[in-house]
Amino acid sequence: MAKLQAGYLFPEIARRRSAHMLKYPDGQVISLGIGDTTEPIPEVITFGMAKKAHALSTLEGYSGYGAEQGEKQLRAAIASTYYGDLSLEESDIFVSDGAKSDISRLQVMFGSNVTMAVQDPSYPAYVDSSVILGQTGQFQKDVEKYRKIEYMKCNPENGFFPDLSTVSRTDIIFFCSPNNPTGNAATREQLTRLVQFAKDNGSILVYDSAYAMYISDDSPRSIFEIPGAKEVAIEVSSFSKYAGFTGVRLGWTVVPKELLYSDGFPVAKDFNRIVCTTFNGASNISQAGGLACLSPEGLEAMHKVVGFYQENTNIIMETFTSLGFSVYGGKNAPYVWVHFPGQSSWDVFSEILEKTHVVTTPGSGFGPAGDGFIRVSAFGHRGNVLEACKRFKQLYK
Amino acid sequence: MAKLQAGYLFPEIARRRSAHMLKYPDGQVISLGIGDTTEPIPEVITFGMAKKAHALSTLEGYSGYGAEQGEKQLRAAIASTYYGDLSLEESDIFVSDGAKSDISRLQVMFGSNVTMAVQDPSYPAYVDSSVILGQTGQFQKDVEKYRKIEYMKCNPENGFFPDLSTVSRTDIIFFCSPNNPTGNAATREQLTRLVQFAKDNGSILVYDSAYAMYISDDSPRSIFEIPGAKEVAIEVSSFSKYAGFTGVRLGWTVVPKELLYSDGFPVAKDFNRIVCTTFNGASNISQAGGLACLSPEGLEAMHKVVGFYQENTNIIMETFTSLGFSVYGGKNAPYVWVHFPGQSSWDVFSEILEKTHVVTTPGSGFGPAGDGFIRVSAFGHRGNVLEACKRFKQLYK
Numbered sequence: 001m002a003k004l005q006a007g008y009l010f011p012e013i014a015r016r017r018s019a020h021m022l023k024y025p026d027g028q029v030i031s032l033g034i035g036d037t038t039e040p041i042p043e044v045i046t047f048g049m050a051k052k053a054h055a056l057s058t059l060e061g062y063s064g065y066g067a068e069q070g071e072k073q074l075r076a077a078i079a080s081t082y083y084g085d086l087s088l089e090e091s092d093i094f095v096s097d098g099a100k101s102d103i104s105r106l107q108v109m110f111g112s113n114v115t116m117a118v119q120d121p122s123y124p125a126y127v128d129s130s131v132i133l134g135q136t137g138q139f140q141k142d143v144e145k146y147r148k149i150e151y152m153k154c155n156p157e158n159g160f161f162p163d164l165s166t167v168s169r170t171d172i173i174f175f176c177s178p179n180n181p182t183g184n185a186a187t188r189e190q191l192t193r194l195v196q197f198a199k200d201n202g203s204i205l206v207y208d209s210a211y212a213m214y215i216s217d218d219s220p221r222s223i224f225e226i227p228g229a230k231e232v233a234i235e236v237s238s239f240s241k242y243a244g245f246t247g248v249r250l251g252w253t254v255v256p257k258e259l260l261y262s263d264g265f266p267v268a269k270d271f272n273r274i275v276c277t278t279f280n281g282a283s284n285i286s287q288a289g290g291l292a293c294l295s296p297e298g299l300e301a302m303h304k305v306v307g308f309y310q311e312n313t314n315i316i317m318e319t320f321t322s323l324g325f326s327v328y329g330g331k332n333a334p335y336v337w338v339h340f341p342g343q344s345s346w347d348v349f350s351e352i353l354e355k356t357h358v359v360t361t362p363g364s365g366f367g368p369a370g371d372g373f374i375r376v377s378a379f380g381h382r383g384n385v386l387e388a389c390k391r392f393k394q395l396y397k
Numbered sequence: 398m399a400k401l402q403a404g405y406l407f408p409e410i411a412r413r414r415s416a417h418m419l420k421y422p423d424g425q426v427i428s429l430g431i432g433d434t435t436e437p438i439p440e441v442i443t444f445g446m447a448k449k450a451h452a453l454s455t456l457e458g459y460s461g462y463g464a465e466q467g468e469k470q471l472r473a474a475i476a477s478t479y480y481g482d483l484s485l486e487e488s489d490i491f492v493s494d495g496a497k498s499d500i501s502r503l504q505v506m507f508g509s510n511v512t513m514a515v516q517d518p519s520y521p522a523y524v525d526s527s528v529i530l531g532q533t534g535q536f537q538k539d540v541e542k543y544r545k546i547e548y549m550k551c552n553p554e555n556g557f558f559p560d561l562s563t564v565s566r567t568d569i570i571f572f573c574s575p576n577n578p579t580g581n582a583a584t585r586e587q588l589t590r591l592v593q594f595a596k597d598n599g600s601i602l603v604y605d606s607a608y609a610m611y612i613s614d615d616s617p618r619s620i621f622e623i624p625g626a627k628e629v630a631i632e633v634s635s636f637s638k639y640a641g642f643t644g645v646r647l648g649w650t651v652v653p654k655e656l657l658y659s660d661g662f663p664v665a666k667d668f669n670r671i672v673c674t675t676f677n678g679a680s681n682i683s684q685a686g687g688l689a690c691l692s693p694e695g696l697e698a699m700h701k702v703v704g705f706y707q708e709n710t711n712i713i714m715e716t717f718t719s720l721g722f723s724v725y726g727g728k729n730a731p732y733v734w735v736h737f738p739g740q741s742s743w744d745v746f747s748e749i750l751e752k753t754h755v756v757t758t759p760g761s762g763f764g765p766a767g768d769g770f771i772r773v774s775a776f777g778h779r780g781n782v783l784e785a786c787k788r789f790k791q792l793y794k
Contacts, residue, residue: 036461050447064433104675247681278501284644
């Protein structure tokens with residue numbers, strides 16, 4: 001624990017935001033920082049949850065402990081909706097209370113004697129959970145990296161896909177696509193190389209697809225679209241950004257039966273044991289919400305929610321593009337990754353906050369290769385996004 | 398992981414139950430095994446949850462990510478309801494998705510280089526999470542214990558409170574009162590000795606009070622009733638058995654600011670970091686349910702639920718007492734601990750299942766000192782409890 005650097009990124013931003021609001025009580029702060037959904041959950045989905053809540057007051061509708069792995073019906077619906085063509089089954093799906101919790105449970109399963117690689121920049125929970133589990137060495141202040149973690153640099157020069165020929169072998173590879181924070185989705189060809197790389201090295205690939213529904217081109221929506229991925233990959237995903245479930249808490253992890261340790265033991269058996277020992281399942285009400293999400297009406301409603309945030313993304317991208325910035329991401333993700341070459345991310349973050357009262361996220365919070373960038377999140381009310389973009393235009397005109 | 402013995406206890410029982418039902422499709426199986434609530438959740442509570450679900454469909458009522466530590470209002474309500482006289486504050490309370498998850502998060506915080514003590518018998522998640530984190534040595538088949546875990550024997554001879562003079566010093570002590578599975582609640586005098594023991598040894602006491610509302614005498618309901626406990630103890634608790642929330646998922650952990658590591662660093666700061674890194678908070682709908690539980694009407698309703706299961710407990714205790722068994726627990730907990738001297742717990746479990754179609758829990762599943770006992774859970778519909786007791790009377794008449 002002592003190795004961990006300062007605060008976890010998002011609580012740190014929340015602290016700075018609060019300090020700013022104290023300083024400017026009339027500042028009309030707009031948050032495009034933490035990727036937190038803002039739009040109401042479609043009624044077809046909340047109706048399903050309210051119905052379940054009421055049912056819990058009846059003899060017929062009451063249920064106690066559910067299966068730790070999630071309700072059969074929901075596991076089946078996830079399998080058929082997202083993996084229908086990919087020969088994954090209900091039993092390959094583990095329902096969770098969200099991707100962050102499952103990343104931590106996976107880390108507990110891997111234990112402290114593994115090595116890991118992450119994209120640089122990447123969602124901080126991969127690195128921080130690795131540090132907490134004792135997988136890493138000390139933090140090296142000069143390079144802003146932990147010893148024993150392999151940082152796979154992703155930047156405009158390599159099209160945000162790591163040069164695998166320079167990446168050392170690790171036991172575990174965390175990979176997020178569409179990426180948080182860069183917004184980049186890896187192509188089929190790139191993911192094919194990544195799967196082959198994991199196979200050649202005997203690595204387990206933990207693939208975070210929490211933004212897959214934001215893909216607007218033909219990039220793969222699941223790692224399991226890549227032939228052979230079932231033998232090397234675990235996929236973590238979530239309802240948070242599809243249905244506004246950031247507060248409701250529901251996600252899932254796919255551990256295919258085909259994924260084996262080098263001694264032939266199925267990884268899914270270990271994960272099942274972890275889930276049964278350290279978790280009691282996602283809330284039955286959230287799971288009823290998940291089922292409602294995957295009904296025909298729920299799916300349509302989720303696509304509308306995603307479409308709304310995609311429009312926000314376009315507005316933000318157009319704004320920064322029109323101001324002459326190099327802008328990345330956005331096309332396949334609700335995040336816009338704006339380049340401020342030669343500047344420190346925290347300086348840019350502070351200047352934007354100070355002068356426009358808009359909270360963004362400093363790129364360096366996601367890893368050293370994120371420095372010089374800020375992440376602008378498309379999660380916001382339309383009016384706020386438009387107002388923020390107006391202020392950006394005033395600041396950078 | 399490889400050190401773990403067979404299955405986690407409750408999934409193992411579920412498997413045996415399923416096998417039995419296949420063998421006797423008309424067997425009318427009654428489950429008094431796993432401690433799973435069976436009675437509907439009072440309407441005042443589900444109404445609160447349904448209201449929150451509906452509100453999530455409105456602009457004003459929508460909320461995304463909540464604080465990882467739980468909503469301020471709920472933390473405050475837990476502090477005032479359960480710790481009002483004990484000078485604990487909102488900020489000492491961490492809301493969770495249940496005790497099992499928080500036990501695991503505590504273990505992640507403690508890491509792999511600690512030693513631990515558990516009551517023998519005890520709730521299996523303490524030991525299993527310890528094994529998974531790598532704190533223990535190999536399982537020793539001859540004594541049915543893991544190396545490096547200190548088993549504190551609790552049996553009728555010592556009044557189910559360990560003889561601390563024979564207990565070796567460990568970094569962590571898990572202690573559950575009212576106890577699962579023995580149903581015994583430690584007295585004020587015993588807990589005062591336990592706190593002193595932890596203080597003398599520089600140990601952290603993890604106190605599981607998930608059954609505190611079942612206490613019917615003047616045994617302490619919280620470890621923090623014991624002077625000095627704030628400097629040595631963490632308390633884990635849950636709404637599961639009070640409000641039928643086993644499926645809804647809501648609990649809490651108290652980490653007092655006064656609890657410091659030997660270097661003076663507050664444990665709460667570490668736990669806060671763990672919670673922020675590995676968890677995104679309990680479901681906001683479950684938290685709305687928790688708030689409803691702690692309203693005056695909700696508290697009254699919870700007491701009725703608890704009272705109902707206490708009546709079940711009395712029926713089970715009277716049954717086994719009338720049959721001449723030595724019966725323990727029950728008075729302050731929804732578990733009855735029945736002695737079958739000289740017999741193997743699994744044999745008794747199997748005989749009862751085979752001859753009465755009633756699922757119980759074999760005491761040895763909770764640790765070697767549990768052998769010769771079975772745990773009978775009072776969680777069941779009244780009709781099922783009465784029918785099970787009728788069958789017990791036929792079997793043992």
